Amino acid sequence: SQQGEEDPQALSIQEGENATMNCSYKTSINNLQWYRQNSGRGLVHLILIRSNEREKHSGRLRVTLDTSKKSSSLLITASRAADTASYFCATDSSASKIIFGSGTRLSIRP
Amino acid sequence: NAGVTQTPKFRVLKTGQSMTLLCAQDMNHEYMYWYRQDPGMGLRLIHYSVGEGTTAKGEVPDGYNVSRLKKQNFLLGLESAAPSQTSVYFCASRSGNEQFFGPGTRLTVL
Numbered sequence: 001s002q003q004g005e006e007d008p009q010a011l012s013i014q015e016g017e018n019a020t021m022n023c024s025y026k027t028s029i030n031n032l033q034w035y036r037q038n039s040g041r042g043l044v045h046l047i048l049i050r051s052n053e054r055e056k057h058s059g060r061l062r063v064t065l066d067t068s069k070k071s072s073s074l075l076i077t078a079s080r081a082a083d084t085a086s087y088f089c090a091t092d093s094s095a096s097k098i099i100f101g102s103g104t105r106l107s108i109r110p
Numbered sequence: 111n112a113g114v115t116q117t118p119k120f121r122v123l124k125t126g127q128s129m130t131l132l133c134a135q136d137m138n139h140e141y142m143y144w145y146r147q148d149p150g151m152g153l154r155l156i157h158y159s160v161g162e163g164t165t166a167k168g169e170v171p172d173g174y175n176v177s178r179l180k181k182q183n184f185l186l187g188l189e190s191a192a193p194s195q196t197s198v199y200f201c202a203s204r205s206g207n208e209q210f211f212g213p214g215t216r217l218t219v220l
Contacts, residue, residue: 006152031207042114042200042211043153088152090209096141096160097168098209100153 005101006089012107019076021104023089024069030092032065034074037086037103046074046087076106084108111136116201116212123191123219131186131215133201141204142184143168144176146197147214153200159184191219 007022023032031050035043049056049065049072056063062075076083086103114135123129133142140161145153145168155168157176165176173195175187184203188195196219202209 009150033207035209040214042213043202043209044211045208048207092207096158096166097155098143098204099155099169100145102150102152 006087006104008104009102010105010107012109013079014109015079015081017079019079019083019106019108021074021087021106023072023074023101025072025089025091025101026070027091029067032063032072033090033092033098034061034063034072035088035090035100037088039085043088079106079108081108081110113137114201114203114210114212116199116215118215119213120216121218123188123217125192125219127191128187128189129191129217130188131199131201131217133184133186133212134182135184135203135210136182137203137205137210138181139203139205139210140181142178143202143204143209144174144184144186145200145202146170146195147200148197156186156199191217193219195219 033048034046037043047058049063060077065072086105088103089101090098092098117132143158144156154170159165159178162181177185199215201212
């Protein structure tokens with residue numbers, strides 16, 4: 001079974017609104033990452049948060065991590081049409097393997 | 111740099127046929143990965159390699175074999191294709207904690 005599970009599975013918001021996606025995982029981790037996948041493309045790395053960090057920012061992205069609840073959230077502020085994509089969390093509980101969640105499909109309405 | 115490339119981009123097989131998917135990276139990365147992605151789902155790890163000459167099983171290794179004879183190449187083989195192996199296959203290489211993905215191979219097994 002997959003390590004991470006994203007919630008919601010699909011999200012549709014108006015351009016300019018904020019989008020929040022959540023990820024829950026099962027085992028202890030070293031760090032957690034978020035990736036974006038545009039339709040028909042490979043995944044692109046967005047941001048990484050280490051297990052000893054609680055919050056991290058990168059441009060319009062804000063990631064939080066709660067290791068006690070084994071959960072993370074990704075916030076995209078002031079959404080744009082180009083943010084339409086699927087977003088995946090990924091965890092590495094071992095040094096070599098990175099396991100992905102099932103993803104959130106984000107649609108931005110103009 | 112070309113990054114991570116995959117060949118072929120598309121392939122249709124009949125049940126029982128064999129084929130090899132090629133992944134190449136020119137970034138001198140030690141770690142390489144093969145994932146499969148089914149509709150509406152995240153990526154599931156098939157096999158991975160932590161260096162030339164080494165391979166290891168991931169979450170869903172059955173029906174696949176891999177080889178890493180050269181550092182820059184990671185081959186994924188299907189000895190006897192089955193309809194359940196219809197999927198999009200992604201290769202990735204890793205530097206630090208970040209994975210770099212290829213564009214994917216869409217495989218259909220009839």
